[in-house]
Amino acid sequence: MGVIQSVIFGLQLGSYIAIAAVGFTLIYGVVNFINFAYGEYMTIGAFMTFITVNQWGLPAIVGLLITLVVTAVLGWIVSRIVFVPMQGTGAIPMLMASIGLGMFLRNFYQLIAGGEVRFVDIGASQFEFDFLGGFFVSTQHILIISSAFIIFALIHVLLTRTQAGIAMRATSHNELLARASGIRTKQVRRNVWIVASALAGVSGFLIGTTTFVSPLTGFNQILLVLAAAILGGAGSAYGAFFGSYILAFVITFTTAYLPTEVSGLGETLAFAVLIVVLLVRPSGLADVEVEA
Amino acid sequence: MSTETPTVEFSDDRLLWAVGAVLVLLGLAIIFSGLEFGLSGIILIVIEVGIFFLLYALLVLPVNVQFGVSGLVNFGPVLWFGIGAYATAMLASTGSYQGVTFGFPWPIAVLAGVVLAILVGLLLGVTTLQLRGDFLAVVTLAAAEILYGIVEKVGGFGGATGIGGVPRIFEAASFPMTDLAVTFVLAGVVVFVYALAQRITDSPYGRLLKAIRSDEDATEALGKPTFRYKVLVFIYGAVIMGLAGSLLALYNGAVSPGFITLDVTVLVWIGMLIGGAGSNRGSVYGLAIIMGLQLFTRIANEAFPVSQSQFAALRLMIIGLLLVLIIRYRPSGIWGNPEEREVL
Amino acid sequence: MGILETDGVTKEFGGLTAVDDVNLEVDQGEIVGLIGPNGAGKTTYFNCITGFYPVTRGTVHFEGQDVTEMEPWERAREGMVRTFQQSRTMQSMTVKDNVKLTALDHPGERIVPTLLRSDEMVEYEQDVEERAYELLERFDLADQADTYAAQLSGGQRKLLEVARGMMMDPDLFLLDEPYAGVEESMVGRIADYVRELNEEEDMTFVVIEHGLEALVELVERLVVLHNGAVIADGDPHEVVNDEQVIEVYLGSSIE
Numbered sequence A: 001m002g003v004i005q006s007v008i009f010g011l012q013l014g015s016y017i018a019i020a021a022v023g024f025t026l027i028y029g030v031v032n033f034i035n036f037a038y039g040e041y042m043t044i045g046a047f048m049t050f051i052t053v054n055q056w057g058l059p060a061i062v063g064l065l066i067t068l069v070v071t072a073v074l075g076w077i078v079s080r081i082v083f084v085p086m087q088g089t090g091a092i093p094m095l096m097a098s099i100g101l102g103m104f105l106r107n108f109y110q111l112i113a114g115g116e117v118r119f120v121d122i123g124a125s126q127f128e129f130d131f132l133g134g135f136f137v138s139t140q141h142i143l144i145i146s147s148a149f150i151i152f153a154l155i156h157v158l159l160t161r162t163q164a165g166i167a168m169r170a171t172s173h174n175e176l177l178a179r180a181s182g183i184r185t186k187q188v189r190r191n192v193w194i195v196a197s198a199l200a201g202v203s204g205f206l207i208g209t210t211t212f213v214s215p216l217t218g219f220n221q222i223l224l225v226l227a228a229a230i231l232g233g234a235g236s237a238y239g240a241f242f243g244s245y246i247l248a249f250v251i252t253f254t255t256a257y258l259p260t261e262v263s264g265l266g267e268t269l270a271f272a273v274l275i276v277v278l279l280v281r282p283s284g285l286a287d288v289e290v291e292a
Numbered sequence B: 001m002s003t004e005t006p007t008v009e010f011s012d013d014r015l016l017w018a019v020g021a022v023l024v025l026l027g028l029a030i031i032f033s034g035l036e037f038g039l040s041g042i043i044l045i046v047i048e049v050g051i052f053f054l055l056y057a058l059l060v061l062p063v064n065v066q067f068g069v070s071g072l073v074n075f076g077p078v079l080w081f082g083i084g085a086y087a088t089a090m091l092a093s094t095g096s097y098q099g100v101t102f103g104f105p106w107p108i109a110v111l112a113g114v115v116l117a118i119l120v121g122l123l124l125g126v127t128t129l130q131l132r133g134d135f136l137a138v139v140t141l142a143a144a145e146i147l148y149g150i151v152e153k154v155g156g157f158g159g160a161t162g163i164g165g166v167p168r169i170f171e172a173a174s175f176p177m178t179d180l181a182v183t184f185v186l187a188g189v190v191v192f193v194y195a196l197a198q199r200i201t202d203s204p205y206g207r208l209l210k211a212i213r214s215d216e217d218a219t220e221a222l223g224k225p226t227f228r229y230k231v232l233v234f235i236y237g238a239v240i241m242g243l244a245g246s247l248l249a250l251y252n253g254a255v256s257p258g259f260i261t262l263d264v265t266v267l268v269w270i271g272m273l274i275g276g277a278g279s280n281r282g283s284v285y286g287l288a289i290i291m292g293l294q295l296f297t298r299i300a301n302e303a304f305p306v307s308q309s310q311f312a313a314l315r316l317m318i319i320g321l322l323l324v325l326i327i328r329y330r331p332s333g334i335w336g337n338p339e340e341r342e343v344l
Numbered sequence C: 001m002g003i004l005e006t007d008g009v010t011k012e013f014g015g016l017t018a019v020d021d022v023n024l025e026v027d028q029g030e031i032v033g034l035i036g037p038n039g040a041g042k043t044t045y046f047n048c049i050t051g052f053y054p055v056t057r058g059t060v061h062f063e064g065q066d067v068t069e070m071e072p073w074e075r076a077r078e079g080m081v082r083t084f085q086q087s088r089t090m091q092s093m094t095v096k097d098n099v100k101l102t103a104l105d106h107p108g109e110r111i112v113p114t115l116l117r118s119d120e121m122v123e124y125e126q127d128v129e130e131r132a133y134e135l136l137e138r139f140d141l142a143d144q145a146d147t148y149a150a151q152l153s154g155g156q157r158k159l160l161e162v163a164r165g166m167m168m169d170p171d172l173f174l175l176d177e178p179y180a181g182v183e184e185s186m187v188g189r190i191a192d193y194v195r196e197l198n199e200e201e202d203m204t205f206v207v208i209e210h211g212l213e214a215l216v217e218l219v220e221r222l223v224v225l226h227n228g229a230v231i232a233d234g235d236p237h238e239v240v241n242d243e244q245v246i247e248v249y250l251g252s253s254i255e
Helices: A003-031 A038-055 A060-082 A091-113 A139-161 A163-173 A175-180 A185-210 A219-232 A237-257 A260-280 B014-033 B041-069 B077-092 B106-128 B133-153 B175-201 B204-214 B216-221 B226-252 B262-275 B280-303 B308-329 C042-050 C072-078 C095-101 C111-116 C119-138 C154-166 C184-201 C236-241 C243-251
Strands: A126-129 A135-138 C004-013 C016-026 C031-035 C057-062 C080-082 C172-176 C204-208 C221-226 C229-234
Touching: A003 A038, A003 A135, A003 A139, A003 A163, A003 A185, A003 A219, A003 A237, A038 A060, A038 A091, A038 A185, A038 A219, A060 A091, A060 A139, A060 A185, A091 A219, A091 B133, A091 B262, A091 B308, A135 A139, A139 A163, A139 A185, A139 A237, A163 A175, A163 A185, A175 A185, A219 A237, A219 A260, A219 B133, A237 A260, A260 B106, A260 B133, B014 B175, B041 B077, B041 B175, B041 B204, B041 B226, B041 B262, B041 B280, B077 B106, B077 B133, B077 B226, B077 B262, B106 B133, B106 B226, B133 B262, B175 B204, B175 B226, B175 B280, B175 C111, B204 B216, B204 B226, B204 C095, B204 C111, B204 C119, B216 B226, B216 C072, B262 B280, B262 B308, B280 B308, C004 C042, C016 C042, C016 C057, C016 C229, C031 C042, C031 C184, C042 C057, C042 C072, C042 C080, C042 C172, C042 C204, C072 C080, C095 C119, C095 C154, C111 C119, C119 C154, C154 C172, C154 C184, C184 C204, C221 C236, C221 C243, C229 C236, C229 C243, C236 C243
Parallel strands: C031 C204, C031 C221, C080 C172, C172 C204
Antiparallel strands: A126 A135, C004 C016, C004 C057, C221 C229
């Protein structure tokens, strides 16, 4: 496979991981815990792909926008029920609760939708090119990669130009200080849940268009999303974004170039990278301040 | 000035040791006597689930001493479980369809597994135990996933099929008899490990570990080399979990990646949290509740042949819900002591 | 050389100098006060003395020995005991266990005697139990022995920290804001205990407080830190009337 093809696969994988990782890391930074049920928010998005595109026959872009709204609302509701009342109990209890929630949701999906795998057809076309070693680009690739970059731009605007976003960054950085400056941290958290859930949904939707849809779609990616967020620096949206692409390229290039006996080890290598980062520079790429 | 100070007493655990010994001897007796009798289908299911309950109990006790007592968030018990299982399997197997095997005598294989588990525990401990709780959770989790990835993808470790041909040292007159014998032996081992865990927890050693969990810096300011103790607790846990893996390999005659998935870690942690992190007894009871639900669904499934996967899904939903409820309303767990719960 | 000597101890964090070239010599049996406005570097200095922060420059000598490279737990074992600004008793352990914890060289803190429940271990624990009760009685905490530390009042927790430290037979006791968060009625008692221990056991004390007048009655010598550096060191009454010191305290809006 040519280098260009690997780059394209890497960009695709990196893109849908990045979208999820940004949402995940916002929760980590502002609400201060590792949300192990985040994959299940993504899975909602994946099922939305199936519903909107296969069952309702809508164009992918429309489905994406609907998904964005639906998952934002559902994610916010879940957080109100489970996590908001637990505010302040500590990172470990909330992590545990998210593990229980994730288990509940995964199996709930299994119960109502069944375990079988579904494929979504968004009517993608492929464009083939012969130069530079030969490669192809499909509309899926374009959809996913451009979504990631558009979202990154939007998030950037959110975090730097809007009051809500600036409040998010302040709270993430130092909650006590933020509250002392008059920021309503309860509202900030609510906004983060909405944004992060929407991002999870979008990521899940995009995954649904390329691989398949099942109750485990999101859960299969959670470790990678977590790794990307930590690599980037827990709480930093920018770090999570770039960390995702780094890990994605590690995975796609090892899959492409390692001998077949060990080629499946891409993801494993990503975890090794994560461990090394945590040992050498726990503050991650973005050098986020780490409290002991 | 002095009021009578109470005499210091440590709880008398002689009964525990006796019970453990009896159980192990019973199991061995079944094997060596060649005894054979029939067992009903239901009993066989109970035994099957029971064996895994006992193996996981050998994981939950070390994890409880590490987390519940000492405050170390070890999210990778399957790492050491897997090391013990695979090292023993590969070294002792006389020949497997896939994977590299060596055919050494099984005691050597077990010993090697323990040594390897200690080395990994030492390496991981020394490098990561200074990380804060959630980061430590991530590192141990990642390490376990790395092992899983390696044994699943690299052919030398048997890949998805795993390693077979491991000598089955618990073989009795028939499969049901073997399972029964193993149940007794494992039950005895669990009782021994429980007694050891209690000796560590309910003692000056345990007092020190609890202090480390409560406030490591303050404990260090009181003259205790806290980091050393954390690493040691990591290593002791590694030994037990590795041995559990070895027992799995020698009972089952085979190991495969399916035994060391994230699901096992989640099961062990949920069991500990529901039962009461910090309490050795509570952790085992909590695990029993979880496995009990598993047993119930399996038996019910026999009676009502409804879709198996839907039943399993319902069961896991209940477990997930139970965990959330416990964390919200009884964070110290059913058998835990609320006064001793740290705000982490 | 006195029991404690810091030579040129400096601690820098990135661009910020928190402790600036502090030279201090404390003789055995002295009670020295260390004051300064918030942010003066008092606790940071304590952290340097006890080894919780490695010094950027300078040396720390304790009982004639250079301890600059020693770990905090090693220094504690040598007889240098400290308390913390926000009292750090083990909340989820009982008062009695908090004190018993501190016993040094307990066989029960080695794995083999623990697993074997050796006689040696049981005997030592009995001694520890008795010693703990003695200390609890001395500090009037004996009837709280089985209460969880979380339920004590602020002042009682401070006393518990002192009782706990006493288990180690300290030669030097570093108290970080022992009056902070303590009820009025208890402040006097804490001061009394310090004086008592100083007289009876010839124990050396260095006490941090951030109020200007807080330590005048208790200490024989007062040192003032400002921006990490020593600006005064001498008789408490003279120091609190020193113009520069007063200015420094007025300059910081608190107090």
